[in-house]
Amino acid sequence: YHMKVGDEDVELLLACPNSHNTSNFSNFTFSPRSLPWEEMACYTFLMFTDLELDVLFNIRRETLARFILFVEKGYRDTPYHNWRHAFCTVHFAFLLIKNLDLIKQGFITPLESLALMVSCVCHDLDHRGTTNSFQTQSGTVLANLYSSEGSIMERHHFAQAVCMLNTEGCNILDGIPREQYTKCLDLIRDLILATDLASHFRVFEEQQKLLVEFQKHKEDQRRLLLCLFMTACDLSDQTKHWSVARQTADLIYKEFFTQGDMEKTMGSSPVESMDRDKAYIPSLQIQFLDNIVIPLYGLISELFPEAECLVKAAKLNREGWTTADALFSTQWDRGGHELLSNPELDEQV
Ligand SMILES: Cc1nc2ccc(C(=O)NCC(C)C)cc2n2c(-c3cc(OC(C)(C)C)ccc3Cl)nnc12
Ligand SMILES: [Mg+2]
DSSP, X not given: OOOOOOHHHHHHHHTSOSSOSSGXXXXXXXXXXXXXXXXXXXXXXXXXXXXXXXXXXXXXXXHHHHHHHHHHHTSOOOSSSSHHHHHHHHHXXXXXXXXXXXXXXXXSOHHHHHXXXXXXXXXTTTOOSOOHHHHHHTTOHHHHHHTTTSOHHHHHHHHHHHHHHTSTTOOTTTTSXXXXXXXXXXXXXXXXXXXXXXHHHHHHHHHHXXXXXXXXXXXXXXXXXXXXXXXXXXXXXXXXXXXXXXXXXXXXXXXXHHHHHHHHHTTOOOOGGGOTTTOOHHHHHHHHIIIIIHHHHHHHHHHOGGGHHHHHHHHHHHHHHHHHHHHHHHHHHHHGGGGGGOTHHHHHO
8 A cells, every 4th residue: 555645646735725614623522523534634734734843843845745645545444443533533632732722831842742743643554453462363463573562553553653754755754853853753652552552551540640740841741641642632532422422433343343253253252342242332332431531531631621521521422322221222132233323323312
């Protein structure tokens, strides 16, 4: 898939509309899933230039355009882990920077904001729609490469990001002095590795201590905060309207159940959440929201009161699943998972 990005593609992207014609584009309530697929590259470009990252870090516009188009090509056509997910992730990073005023308030440096935006865009590059344990169990090439260090997929996503940056005409970091370049790449590595669910549990304890008294002049504390933002960006669909959160769950379980089917044909039995015959999505989603999503945005809203609306939205979505649960359990035997993709569900919630 590493076809060259044509110059006409670059021209097309540079000609994209210079205004976010959707007025609430910079609002937490805006859903990036509402934009047409072919406009996402252009809006990604606009977010980088809106933050003046091109000016601050001496990034040539055609290099930025070519990098974005190349990253788009670096994603596969899976139900969830595709270019649309990468776009949702980087859009939320943009929302955090704008709405929490992170740079002007000194919570993160401009270089850290660049690393956050690039990490979000690249964080799931070349995802195959399968988990780390699936790589190990089926002995994939990626497992052979990375299983000794763990976070198999995340190490691959980072390797792909480095590969993009080392591609002729795509290195958006080549205008940065050597030691800042190294620091930025080191940050991108940490931030992409932070999107491994397993490492999130390990780090979340430490991040909660941040709440006690966050010292923004300490680099190691800012790094913990950036990892927290990274997982918040990765999960951001859960802070949007119910119909978005529900549709995302639908896509994720499409991937999970496909993996479960593959595991069954390979003779191993999948975990419950990947077994279409055992998984009960409403309760799995309530658990996920209670154990991961709500605590995460809860911590962010304690550090940043402006982010209160995110916890509220996540809690609303949790209520959505209890309503769906009531609906599902009555009709479960009749509808099964198909009920999930039934738009009528959105009316009930
Ligand atoms: C709506 C929603 N439901 C989920 C339900 C279950 C799981 C899951 O992985 N369960 C364990 C496996 C062994 C069955 C993930 C879910 N998930 C994620 C997600 C988050 C990730 O990690 C961070 C960002 C660090 C939390 C990494 C990957 C993914 Cl797909 N994004 N949205 C969701
Ligand atoms: Mg990932």
